[in-house]
Amino acid sequence: xxxxxxxxxxxxxxxxxxxxxxxxxxxxxxxxxxxxxxxxxxxxxxxxxxxxxxxxxxxxxxxxxxxxxxxxxxxxxxxxxxxxxxxxxxxxxxxxxxxxxxxxxxxxxxxxxxxxxxxxxxxxxxxxxxxxxxxxxxxxxxxxxxxxxxxxxxxxxxxxxxxxxxxxxxxxxxxxxxxxxxxxxxxxxxxxxxxxxxxxxxxxxxxxxxxxxxxxxxxxxxxxxxxxxxxxxxxxxxxxxxxxxxxxxxxxxxxxxxxxxxxxxxxxxxxxxxxxxxxxxxxxxxxxxxxxxxxxxxxxxxxxxxxxxxxxxxxxxxxxxxxxxxxxxxxxxxxxxxxxxxxxxxxxxxxxxxxxxxxxxxxxxxxxxxxxxxxxxxxxxxxxxxxxxxxxxxxxxxxxxxxxxxxxxxxxxxxxxxxxxxxxxxxxxxxxxxxxxxxxxxxx
RNA sequence: GCAGCAGUAGCUCAGUUGGUUAGAGCACUAGUUUGUGGAACUAGGGGUCGGUGGUUCGAAUCCACCCUGCUGUACCA
Numbered sequence: 280x281x282x283x284x285x286x287x288x289x290x291x292x293x294x295x296x297x298x299x300x301x302x303x304x305x306x307x308x309x310x311x312x313x314x315x316x317x318x319x320x321x322x323x324x325x326x327x328x329x330x331x332x333x334x335x336x337x338x339x340x341x342x343x344x345x346x347x348x349x350x351x352x353x354x355x356x357x358x359x360x361x362x363x364x365x366x367x368x369x370x371x372x373x374x375x376x377x378x379x380x381x382x383x384x385x386x387x388x389x390x391x392x393x394x395x396x397x398x399x400x401x402x403x404x405x406x407x408x409x410x411x412x413x414x415x416x417x418x419x420x421x422x423x424x425x426x427x428x429x430x431x432x433x434x435x436x437x438x439x440x441x442x443x444x445x446x447x448x449x450x451x452x453x454x455x456x457x458x459x460x461x462x463x464x465x466x467x468x469x470x471x472x473x474x475x476x477x478x479x480x481x482x483x484x485x486x487x488x489x490x491x492x493x494x495x496x497x498x499x500x501x502x503x504x505x506x507x508x509x510x511x512x513x514x515x516x517x518x519x520x521x522x523x524x525x526x527x528x529x530x531x532x533x534x535x536x537x538x539x540x541x542x543x544x545x546x547x548x549x550x551x552x553x554x555x556x557x558x559x560x561x562x563x564x565x566x567x568x569x570x571x572x573x574x575x576x577x578x579x580x581x582x583x584x585x586x587x588x589x590x591x592x593x594x595x596x597x598x599x600x601x602x603x604x605x606x607x608x609x610x611x612x613x614x615x616x617x618x619x620x621x622x623x624x625x626x627x628x629x630x631x632x633x634x635x636x637x638x639x640x641x642x643x644x645x646x647x648x649x650x651x652x653x654x655x656x657x658x659x660x661x662x663x664x665x666x667x668x669x670x671x672x673x674x675x676x677x678x679x680x681x682x683x684x685x686x687x688x689x690x691x692x693x694x695x696x697x698x699x700x701x702x703x704x705x706x707x708x709x710x711x712x713x714x715x716x717x718x719x720x721x722x723x
Numbered sequence: 724g725c726a727g728c729a730g731u732a733g734c735u736c737a738g739u740u741g742g743u744u745a746g747a748g749c750a751c752u753a754g755u756u757u758g759u760g761g762a763a764c765u766a767g768g769g770g771u772c773g774g775u776g777g778u779u780c781g782a783a784u785c786c787a788c789c790c791u792g793c794u795g796u797a798c799c800a
Contacts, residue, residue: 294791337800350800365800398799399724475798498796500726558800638758673760681760688758702760 295399295406305627306616307409311391313437314411321430323389323413328370330393334360336598337369352395363395367412368594368607375416375605376598384603385417391612405613411586414607416595421530424562424590425537427608431566431586432545438615439625440568442545449564450552452589453528458520462513472507477521478553481567489514521550530561554587563589566610572618585618586610632659633719634676636669638688645692649685649712656716658723676702682723685715 292298299307318325334353353362364370367390375386390412400406413430415423428447435445455477459470476491483491490496492514495506509517526532526548538546546564554563565587588608595603619625633653635646646662653660663672676684686698686707697715700707701722710718 291791350798369800396799399797401794496796498726500728500795502726502796504725504796636759669758670760675760677760684759686758690758698758700759705760707759 293406297405297407301629302627303616303620305629306619306625307612309627310434310438310612310615310619311411314389314391314434317430317434317437318389318413321387321413321426323387326371326374326388326390327392328364328367328374328390330363330395331361332364332370332373334362336373337362337364350397352397364392365396366394366609367392367410368414368591368609371412371414371416371607372594372605373598375595375603376601379599379601379603385415385423387413387415389413408614409612411610411612412607414605416605417603418606419592419604421533421537421562424530424564424606425534425541425543427588427606428538428546428564429541429543431608431610432543435566438619439622440619444570444622445545445566445568447546447564448549448552448567448584449531449534449546449562450548450550451526451528451531451562452559453530453561454521454526454550455553457528458517462509462516464509464513469507469509472505473509473517474553476507477517477551480551485518489518492517523550524548526550534562552587554589558591558594559589560592561590562606563587564608566608568618570618570622572621585614629680630659630723631680631682632661633723634672634679634681634684635660635662636672636676636684636686637663637666638669638686640666642687642689642692645687649687649697649715652712653716653719658716658719683719 315325334351337351351362351365353360355361371388371390375382392410392412393407394410395407397406413427415427428449432442432445432447436442455474459465459473464470464473473492476488479491480488483496487496491504491506492509493506493511494508495504497503526535531548535548538544552563552565554565565584567584586609588606590604590606592604595601595605635650637643637646643662650660650662663675667675673684681702683702684700686700691697691709694709696709696711698707699710699715699718699722708718
């Protein structure tokens with residue numbers, strides 16, 4: 280006799296992928312409905328592009344590799360590499376280039392879609408997540424950049440955040456460009472390292488950033504990061520320049536004026552905002568939450584921004600001959616949900632069904648009629664979906680957080696008066712069928 | 724990727740200087756006069772002690788490598 284060892288399929292999920300439960304999904308749906316409402320008011324078109332694109336359509340930033348899987352998920356279909364999109368901006372640029380002659384100029388579109396990144400996940404950060412993007416393509420007007428900031432604020436407020444819960448940080452790539460010119464820094468590697476260091480001011484403070492601008496920095500775990508190797512004089516100069524409270528570049532002065540016209544004030548000028556590196560060409564901004572976010576162990580964690588964006592005037596041009604300056608914003612919805620779930624005062628109403636218990640299978644027809652009556656009145660209701668003792672049925676109703684059960688057995692049917700048991704109080708009431716809908720509405 | 728810490732039932736953990744069939748609480752299942760949940764009691768199921776290899780008469784416990792998770796750091800189009 281041989282003992283067969285069957286290897287069972289794994290119940291674990293791939294790294295960075297998660298199951299999402301009802302509470303999270305309902306909050307997400309709530310956010311999405313607010314987004315759609317605001318986007319319609321602002322006059323954006325709804326667009327959907329496929330999950331997969333040809334790798335070279337989204338991969339011009341990818342390193343040359345046999346398998347282009349650094350950062351993205353790819354596979355070879357026939358002879359072509361396909362990749363799951365890692366954002367919604369590259370597909371937009373591709374779409375605009377492909378449909379340039381058809382679309383209105385400027386083109387305003389918004390999109391909600393899942394994106395995938397093959398990188399290390401963190402708290403509220405997965406390898407598959409839902410992103411919201413809104414973009415203006417084909418305009419250089421600062422009005423567009425300004426409106427994106429006003430618009431995202433309106434969405435967040437609709438979602439239940441107050442002005443003090445978040446802030447739009449704003450800057451311009453022109454500031455750092457000017458800085459490099461004045462310091463005579465032309466080594467691109469040095470520029471890159473400098474920008475990356477400056478991007479970390481909110482986390483590391485000036486203390487840490489100055490180390491990174493100079494020789495380098497050792498982190499809490501003892502790991503050492505090499506710095507940009509700027510001279511101490513240059514580091515001093517950068518700090519002095521970036522600590523200036525008011526912007527000097529023309530685009531920032533311009534957008535601040537527009538903010539004033541909009542009566543929009545929930546922003547901060549912050550020259551340390553850097554965002555993506557090769558990509559942006561002008562105004563850049565970031566949406567930052569100001570309340571504490573904890574992980575599931577209760578530790579306060581560095582959450583960072585829930586999204587941001589800015590002006591990218593050259594991206595569409597990469598796909599063809601069309602010159603289409605653009606500006607856009609991306610928000611990670613899962614990160615927003617993760618943060619929102621933690622705000623204690625944030626509640627989503629989940630309507631759970633009334634449970635009609637099966638006291639006697641011979642009365643199924645009566646139960647079905649009762650169920651129909653309640654459903655027609657718009658009440659969430661179900662007949663207990665199995666065959667068990669009443670005790671099990673009660674336990675089930677309790678477990679799914681049903682507000683009440685209906686007991687409708689021989690005695691009740693004779694009198695035509697079902698018993699309604701309120702599950703939070705435990706009280707039972709004998710009710711005429713025509714009063715049932717009203718009684719239930721009092722409970723739920 | 725780099726660094727630090729961690730990995731024992733679904734969850735939270737205990738497990739003494741390596742020593743019989745590896746434990747608890749919660750959860751789960753079944754019952755405690757079968758028309759009554761959230762409390763109590765009784766019984767039960769469930770673990771190749773993250774994986775592989777090694778040391779040993781003997782490993783959850785020691786060693787090596789790998790995997791996964793957390794935190795920081797790097798990267799993030």
